[in-house]
Amino acid sequence: MTTDTTTQDTAPGAAASGETVLDARGVTMRFGGLTAVRGVDLTVNSGEIVGLIGPNGAGKTTFFNCLTGLYVPTEGEVRYKGQVLPPKSFKVTAAGIARTFQNIRLFANMTVLENVLVGRHTRTKEGLWSALLRGPGFHRAEAASRARAMELLQFVGLEHKAEHLARNLPYGEQRKLEIARALASEPGLLLLDEPTAGMNPQETRATEELVFAIRDKGIAVLVIEHDMRFIFNLCDRVAVLVQGEKLIEGDSATVQGDERVIAAYLGEPFENAPGDEEVAEVEAAEAHAEATTDAASGKENDR
Numbered sequence: 001m002t003t004d005t006t007t008q009d010t011a012p013g014a015a016a017s018g019e020t021v022l023d024a025r026g027v028t029m030r031f032g033g034l035t036a037v038r039g040v041d042l043t044v045n046s047g048e049i050v051g052l053i054g055p056n057g058a059g060k061t062t063f064f065n066c067l068t069g070l071y072v073p074t075e076g077e078v079r080y081k082g083q084v085l086p087p088k089s090f091k092v093t094a095a096g097i098a099r100t101f102q103n104i105r106l107f108a109n110m111t112v113l114e115n116v117l118v119g120r121h122t123r124t125k126e127g128l129w130s131a132l133l134r135g136p137g138f139h140r141a142e143a144a145s146r147a148r149a150m151e152l153l154q155f156v157g158l159e160h161k162a163e164h165l166a167r168n169l170p171y172g173e174q175r176k177l178e179i180a181r182a183l184a185s186e187p188g189l190l191l192l193d194e195p196t197a198g199m200n201p202q203e204t205r206a207t208e209e210l211v212f213a214i215r216d217k218g219i220a221v222l223v224i225e226h227d228m229r230f231i232f233n234l235c236d237r238v239a240v241l242v243q244g245e246k247l248i249e250g251d252s253a254t255v256q257g258d259e260r261v262i263a264a265y266l267g268e269p270f271e272n273a274p275g276d277e278e279v280a281e282v283e284a285a286e287a288h289a290e291a292t293t294d295a296a297s298g299k300e301n302d303r
């Protein structure tokens with residue numbers, strides 16, 4: 001993987017420094033009687049890595065789906081570089097927002113290179129006739145696409161696996177491939193949904209470096225993650241969603257130190273919660289029950 005963050009070219013979709021890339025205002029998403037996201041405002045500026053955290057079921061993925069045209073928000077508006085986004089995911093991708101998914105969505109029986117080439121379809125201009133006739137224009141465009149796809153594979157450190165089937169890659173590399181495929185649409189904003197889920201600490205560290213390198217290419221990043229160390233190392237700003245609402249937004253130190261965030265994750269102690277004595281009593285009873293069961297099964301085995 002390339003981690004030299006000073007020499008890389010800027011991606012075509014990259015935004016001018018400091019420009020507001022994403023501007024989500026009052027986003028609400030209801031499913032029948034359930035309000036999964038309620039009046040959430042969030043901006044992401046160029047050059048930023050912003051984190052979105054919150055307990056399970058807080059509405060993070062639903063919010064991502066509202067940003068990427070998978071869901072049309074019940075209320076609110078999402079703008080990308082000042083333009084209201086169209087309510088279709090392929091149009092959102094064409095506009096400049098790419099994403100990865102919590103559950104990896106690769107074409108398992110296609111090669112690594114082919115997966116990245118699929119990601120380029122919003123950026124290739126060759127039409128149906130050109131493809132069918134396979135004229136010089138088509139061949140030129142195809143060669144350029146392959147060259148760009150190989151560049152992206154090199155960027156994520158998978159160029160040596162270009163001809164492997166996606167399904168044969170280890171899990172961590174599948175996640176990298178998803179990122180390369182998302183980058184193939186030349187986005188100005190990349191949304192990552194739990195990019196380190198299922199990774200070991202080394203893979204997580206490598207993903208952190210990869211996200212920094214993506215940011216240094218001029219692509220803003222919004223990332224959902226449960227790994228707090230990853231989020232607080234990585235992000236310039238972190239927003240916390242709890243039960244669909246934004247609880248707080250700020251830099252890592254502010255969010256980490258906020259008691260409401262700690263309470264939201266750990267659960268506040270409730271009235272009449274058992275004290276130490278009751279807990280000790282229950283544990284002793286459980287230990288006794290376990291010992292009795294073990295002894296009984298030992299007798300069974302002796303027979």
Ligand SMILES: Nc1ncnc2c1ncn2[C@@H]1O[C@H](COP(=O)(O)OP(=O)(O)OP(=O)(O)O)[C@@H](O)[C@H]1O
Pocket residue numbers: 031034036054055056057058059060061062063
């Ligand atoms: N398509 C849907 N239809 C109905 N309810 C949904 C739908 N999608 C999500 N929900 C509900 O909306 C709430 C928020 O879910 P969401 O997946 O956005 O949370 P999350 O913060 O991403 O959780 P996790 O961290 O576990 O991925 C949950 O109560 C979920 O059950």
